[in-house]
Amino acid sequence: xxxxxxxxxxxxxxxxxxxxxxxxxxxxxxxxxxxxxxxxxxxxxxxxxxxxxxxxxxxxxxxxxxxxxxxxxxxxxxxxxxxxxxxxxxxxxxxxxxxxxxxxx
Amino acid sequence: xxxxxxxxxxxxxxxxxxxxxxxxxxxxxxxxxxxxxxxxxxxxxxxxxxxxxxxxxxxxxxxxxxxxxxxxxxxxxxxxxxxxxxxxxxxxxxxxxxxxxxxxxxxxxxxxxxxxxx
Numbered sequence: 001x002x003x004x005x006x007x008x009x010x011x012x013x014x015x016x017x018x019x020x021x022x023x024x025x026x027x028x029x030x031x032x033x034x035x036x037x038x039x040x041x042x043x044x045x046x047x048x049x050x051x052x053x054x055x056x057x058x059x060x061x062x063x064x065x066x067x068x069x070x071x072x073x074x075x076x077x078x079x080x081x082x083x084x085x086x087x088x089x090x091x092x093x094x095x096x097x098x099x100x101x102x103x104x105x
Numbered sequence: 106x107x108x109x110x111x112x113x114x115x116x117x118x119x120x121x122x123x124x125x126x127x128x129x130x131x132x133x134x135x136x137x138x139x140x141x142x143x144x145x146x147x148x149x150x151x152x153x154x155x156x157x158x159x160x161x162x163x164x165x166x167x168x169x170x171x172x173x174x175x176x177x178x179x180x181x182x183x184x185x186x187x188x189x190x191x192x193x194x195x196x197x198x199x200x201x202x203x204x205x206x207x208x209x210x211x212x213x214x215x216x217x218x219x220x221x222x223x
Binding site: 001032034036038042043044045046049050053055087089091094095096097098099100101 | 140149150151152154155163164165166199201203207208209210211213214215216
């Protein structure tokens, strides 16, 4: 299985901050990397696919980058509704695997 | 608008078999992959597996010996069976579509809490 490691596990930030979350794969996954946001009591919501493509309807303050084994999710100016958990997921091969999550608080 | 809805029992006993169904509207299950993911309380997401109408199934190696997925195109729903339950299987279970073109889980059900307890 491909292991996905996110850092940090939790992050304290304030409205207006620029925030970066990293995700590392245990082997190269090209750009088959997706990011999801999950709010308490809700299902995850797709933010970024193929490492850097913004899902339709997602605000442009979200961006993704990386390829191979190292990836980042950046929120350029944190908004109140962005306080949530974030997960990376590789779709390079099965089994699909998720990072352990980053809680933004 | 694509919508998915999980249904099934919320409480089961150890050693029993979990059966969940995900009913899909707004899309045909004849295309794409249809997935199950679970999340224990306060923890991260765990991919269980996926199924496609071609008959292709992919399962998590850690669950492979206990899991089976099927789909019914006439009812536009797909199902998960997980046997030999233990307390470690207590979680919220989500169904989701994996869109083939982008390999993303782009539509999710709301989730169903399954508790395994004697």
